[in-house]
Amino acid sequence: MPPKYHIHVGSVPNRFQSITRSGVIAWEEGCLKCARCVKKDCVYKVYEKRGIDSRQMLESLDSACMxxxxxxxxxxxxxxxxxxxxxxKALGDSYWTPEIISGLWYQSEAGRxxxxxxxxxxxxxxxxxxxxxxxxxxxVRPTRDGIHGREYISTTIDIGRKVMALQFDEAGALTITPPPLVEIPLPIIFDILPWSPPREGINLAFLKGARSLGTFAVIRQSDFIPAMEEYIPNIILYIDGNLSDLDKSIIKGLRMAEIPYSNEAINAQKALKEINPGLVVIIRMTLNPHASEDVFRLTAEGAEAIHLCADEFGLEKADAPLFIKERIKEIHLRLVERGVRDQITLIAGGGIAMAEHMAKQIICGADMLSVDIALLVAMECRVCRRCKAGIACPVELESVDPLWGSGRIRNLMAGWQNQxxxxxxxxxIREVRRLRGEMGxxxxxxxxxxxxxxxxxxxx
Amino acid sequence: MAHTPGIELFKLPKKRPVPGRFRNALGKYRVTVSNACTNCGLCLELCPYGVYKGGVKRPRVAQDHHCLGFSCSKNTFYCVNRCPEKAIQIKLNPSFEILGDRRWPPELLASTWHMAETGELPYQDLNYKTGNSGGGFDKIRFIFPKKKVHSVPESKISTAIELNRSGDSRPRITIPVPFYFGGMSFGSVSIVTMLSRVRAAAALKTFCCTGEGGYPEELIPYDNHIITQVATGLFGVKEETIKRVRIVEFKYAQGAKPGLGGHLLGDKVTPRVAKMREAVTGSALFSPFPFHSVYSVEDHKKHVDWIKEINTRALVSVKVSTPTDVDMVTVGSYFAGAHIVQLDGSYGGTGAAPDIAKKNIAMPIEYALPKVHKFLCQEGIRDKITIIASGGIRSAYDMAKALAMGADGVCLGTADLVALECIRCHHCESGRGCARGIATTDEELTNLMNLEWATQRIINMYLVWRRQLVSILKRLGMSSVTELTGRFDVIAHLDYIKQEDVEGELDL
Incomplete structure (x- = not known):
């Protein structure tokens, strides 16, 4: 058995004053100056300790109040x-609720x-x-102790095309070359953000985080900068521009790449594999009402993995959009019905905001997830979307220190994995691979x- | 089913006013008297609810939680209008809205406090029937007959249930109210909390479960009203304690954290807790999941037989959570020889648990109960077993709905804590534990609460619950609570039925 995968967490304090659900309102006027003020009786001494919370000297009263x-x-x-x-109350929106956002902040601080x-x-x-x-x-079997368990529950998954049967010649030698697989220890990759302030630092934080976790971050070709070269083994390069603009040595160094869905996708996949036969190519498709037919066709034509992207609210692109879990369910069941489900890896993304979404989406047919905004929230994003309108980020995400950011991301992912x-x-269930499609x-x-x-x- | 003999002899304990422990009770309204007051004393005279107390300079607003609020304006005694100096102001209490949560909104908390304090239903405009969760019990309503039904006098309505329906040779145990109190271990709650629940159970002639943390000596005088729990950690389980009681409960799983083990933080493991659990002071205690000695129904039967052998007069209860196959689990428990199956729905519980488990794992009791009831009916064994529902029963109305949805009785926990002035801050587990002295083993905090006070608060609340249940039964024309079990025709879900669809009156 491989060594148990464990994410090491540590305290990574907030940079900014956190926004709490409620606040203490105390008036001075009318104070009787009691010999023993009730503030002194606070069980958690929040009045006495206020202001000395962390090295940033942030006001601690409301965040310490129980x-x-x-x-x-x-x-x-x-x-x-x-x-x-x-x-x-003003945090986020009806999907990215204040409860979700503050929950993500909490997990990112120390991985709890x-x-x-x-x-x-x-x-x-x-x-x-x-x-x-x-x-x-x-x-059930004694594998049941969750995060305190004695026995190993695996969250590892493989990305790539799986052969259903090996073929041998008469002499007993293998006649096919099994396609490449990439194994990652948790069913998550980091995706391109739908919006963000200038993202150089953010991307580096994603990559540093991905590397420390043993997973990948999708980086758009146009966002690729020389400082990212050291992270190539953890980059899924999204090649949505000209292939010829890219240095072949970069492609040769990659383990995974992503290409946009089109009628030419399978040919583009072949072209990439000619340069790097060990590359796993993911086809990125906007989730839509006829996705299941397209996914089935791509599977039949030899696709390895398909990244199905909903919008940031988990909705597909349609006039009356279905939610991601419903559409992925339909796609999954279609592939099962046609007997090809196991050949391909389905990655679902968009609107994955909590650990439970991960588990539920896998139950509804995805092999794994891509996450985006949740990682930005790990770095204190308030989902105010001012950056979309070009207004300055209230938590200065454009100047985020990648080391700090990756620590926050690592903590959050540790929390998600534990959940x-x-x-x-x-x-x-002993391994997350068995969770896929377990709708029963x-x-x-x-x-x-x-x-x-x-x-x-x-x-x- | 016929009346249980002997139940008429049961005398209810008396209600007694028990004001809150803190100076300012938390109410919906905030009443203030300005400097303009001349201390004429008219407001004191007018207010029938005792909101004001005499003061030196001006009246003191001593109990604004008893104020009727804006709806009082139609009354001749409305102090705001009558005050000659216009010195009185009534506003919504700004702290009120942040209390509680969607399942226990502030009004449900305040009405529970009112019942515990006064032993009466709240008269203020507080919703004491439902929460604000937008589904389940909160969308289910009774359908009361419009025409006057054959009405039974309230004194003749029985709320008693029988716990041993198996027909075996073990004692029949009748409780005069269709509820008992669920397990909260010594360690998770203070000894005062534990004892007050046990004493209230004894006063109401029902039961209270010890939870998984041993059987403190203080409980021995109440042996006849105690259910002792055997759970996966086997903490504090001894042959002697099993022999002591009339009901033994196996806890396979709990709704607070279905499928997960228990975890008592090191801070809460005081020397006394450690001794009781035969563990080490200050070390966190994990109660594993599941029973590592039970991997089949046969193993489960072995467990039940083991208890029956040790205590030959005890009834065996099995507490399970609500997975997809909860109906099969219940049938399995029946064939293994259980007298009682407690279905613990996933939204309830008092213990600390990962939020992901509370919200997502296993189904709410509102789904599990009808599933189980109908399946047991099909199997022809429904009248051989007692089904107790728990996990998210917050009010007398929830209780009555659970009965109509197939339970024989219910098991309660959170409501008791609310009676003891829990405000549902959800911080039971952190630091020194509950700052209000309910779920803590910290000595100083434990002393915040007095045993007599706590016992009477719980009694008061459940007396009101029983009265509400009786009045529901009366409106339905029933003479015994046992007639209500599985009566899906007297309830409706608002998403599926409108007033015009029913003959009776939808209790909105």
Whole structure:
């Protein structure tokens, strides 16, 4: 067995004041100057410790406050209140919610997974990924200890074309050359951002992070700069311009490349493989209503891997778009039906915002995911999208230090991997490859709601 | 089903007012009296709810959580209008909206506190029936008959259930209320919290589970009302404790973290906790998942037999979570010899757990219950086993809906903690534990709460729950709570039914 894959995490503090859900509002006027102020009685001493939180000397009161309300409830003149922070409510949008963003920040600081007491406090269900639950088993094989486990749960996947059977000649020698495969230890690659401030530093942080995790980052041909050469083994170069503009030595050094989908895609794949036969070529396709037919055709023509990209809200390109998990499900099932699913690697991306999305998307048929905005959020992005309009980034992402950024990304991915292990452990599944397409081990809102609730209230 | 004999003898404990522990209770409204006040005392006289107390310079707003709020303006005693100096202002309390969460919105918290404090239903405009989660119980409503049904006097309505329906030779155990209290281990909650729940259970003649953390000596006087738990870590499980009780519970999984083991942080492992669990002070304790001695239904039967052998009069309960095949799991437990199966839905629980597990793994109880009930009916064994629902039952209405959806009774936990003034900050696990002294073993924090106070708060709340249940049964024309089980025809889901589709009145 290979050594257990483990992501080493460390504390990588915020650069900017974090935005908390609520804030302490304390008035001075009317203060009775009690001999023993309730602020002194704070269990967590947040009033006494304020301002000395980290080396940045950020105001710590609101981020350290544990919301116990004891000061609010004990001040004799009711001078302390807690209020909802409007800046928190304004974070992100209806998809990239304040809860998701602050959860990503939390994980990126030290690689810890969000843990809390008191049961679940959220919505019963919701759109997209919130409309499904994953299975667990009361009694299964003893692989079940999740992140604290004694036994190994693998999150490794292979990218590339798989041969379904080997062929031999009469003398018993192999007559085919199995196509190249790239193995990565977690089912994630980093993708091109839909928007960002000038991204040189960001890309370097992605690459440094990808290297430390043993995975890859997709880099657009036009974004490739000489400083990235040391990262070539972890780059998936997206060749959307002229192949002739690229130095052949770069292509020869790559392990993976990506090309845009077109009718010529298979020929372009061949051309690249002529330069570097060991290259795994991924075809990047915008997710759309007829994707399953295109993916099937490409598979039949010899494609190795297809990267299916939804938009940043997880929607395909269409007038009435389907959510990524629904469309990938359809594509997966189409390939299963035609008996070719195992030959090809499907990478799904767009709207992957939480660890659970990763597990759920794999259950719905993807082999692995690409993530983008979540990594930017790891570096304190607030998903305000001002950069899209050319307005300065409030957290100065254009000047991000790649070392700091990669540390944050590594922490976040460690949190995601641990959470994936929890889900796999609860299901009693030993490796993430087995999770793919396991829709029988998931529960879907649309099935359950109708089955359980539709007949209620009917007489007899 | 016929009335359980002997149940009429049951005397309910008395309610008693038990105000909150903190100076300023958290209410929906904030009442202020400005400098313009001349201390004429009219507001004190007017307010029937005791919002004001006399003060030296001006009246003190002592209990604004009892204020009716803006809806009081139609009353002749509305202090804001009547104040000769116009010195009184009522505003929404800004701190109120950040309390709780979607499952336990501030109004549900405040109404639970009100019940625990007064033993009465809230009269303020607080929604005490549903939360704001947008699905499940929060979208299910009762359909009450419009026409006057054959009505049973409230005093004749039975809320008792039988826990041993198997017909075997073990004792029949009847509890006069269709609920008992779920396990919270010593270590996760303070001894005061634990004892208050046990004492409330004893007063209500029902049960409280120890959870997986041993059986503190303080519990021994209440042996007859205790369910002791055997869970995967086997912490604190002894032959002697198993012999002591009338019900033993196997915890295969829990809704707080389906498919995951338990984890008690090192900070909470005080010398006393360590001794009870036969572990080392200050070291984190992991309760593994699953039982490493059970990989089949046969193994499970071996477990059940083992307990039955050690304690020949005990009933065996099996607590499971809600996977896709929860119906098969229940049938398996029945054939292994369980008397009770507790289905613990994935949205509940009190213990610390990874957020990813709480939200995503296993299904909500609202799905699992009807699935199990219908399957057991098909198998012809529904009346041989007691189904207890738990995991996200927050109110008397949730309880009644769970019964209509196929449960015989429910198991509760979070609501007890809310009665003890839990505000659902979700920080039970960090640092010294709960800063409000509920889920902590820190000595100073534990002392924030007095045992008598806590016991009575829980009793008060459940007395109100029982009254609500009785009034629901009365409106449905039922004389026993056992008639409500599996009555899918008296409830409806708002996504599928509108008022015009039903004969009765949809309780919106």
């Amino acid at each position: 919301d116990c309300f004891r000061c609010v409830q004990n001040c004799p003149n009711k001078l302390i209140q807690k209020g909802l922070n409007p800046a928190y 997974i969000p843990v809390s007491g008191g049961g679940y406090g959220g919505a019963f269900s919701g759109a997209g990924f919130d409309a499904m639950w994953t299975d667990m088993s009361e009694i 994936l292990l929890e889900i796999l452990g609860a299901m009693g 081990r998931a529960m879907f809102f649309e099935d359950l709601e109708k089955e359980i609730f539709a007949d209620m209230g009917k007489r007899g």
